[in-house]
Amino acid sequence: MTIRPEGPHDTAIAALLNTFIDSDPRLDIWHRYPDISETEDDYTDGWACEQVSAEFAAFARKHGWDAVVVHADDPKHPLAFDHAWVRLTRDGSALDVDWTARQFHNLHDSDGNDPAVLTLPWPLAWDPAIVGRHSHPVAGPYDTITLEDR
Incomplete structure (x- = not known):
């Protein structure tokens, strides 16, 4: 899979x-999610949003980006759960990146086949100034956001 640039820092992103x-x-597990094997699904129990986000944030910092893990707690959507993604910043611009957003495939469609989620770009990336600094484009707003830069 190759991500193509579209906007101001997009070539670098x-x-x-x-x-x-x-x-x-x-990472291919999260690209294919939820169409993964039971063994892979078990593996995601220990390698989910927190772990993938921490690894990506560290990777981004090594490559010259300001990157923090966004810990989102207390979702307003009754079926959502605590989540994590990465906020990249450069030259005053921010971009949020979520490698595991497809785990919300059953958030709005009880049979778990929500095409609005399953057809999202991977990784999911958005401008927090547009979506909201305390919001996720799929899970919606969260009451508590903590930024971690370790």
Whole structure:
């Protein structure tokens, strides 16, 4: 999979995302999610949004980006759950990146086949100034946001 640039820092962002994808074949699990094996699904129990986000944030920092893990707690949507993603910043612009957003495939469609989620770009990326600094484009707003830069 190759991510193509579209806007101001997008060439650099695309390069960062593609380099991260190339660096860790395990990411393909989240690209294919929820169409994964039971063994892979069990593996995601210990390698989910928190872990993937921490790894990507560290990777981005090594490649010259300001990157923090966004810990989102207390979702307003009754079926959503606590989640994590990465906020990249450069030259005053921010971009949020979520490698595991497809785990919300059953949030709005009880049979788990929500095409609005399953057809989202992977990784999911958005401008927090547009979506909201305390919001996720699929899960919606969260009451508590903590930024971690370790």
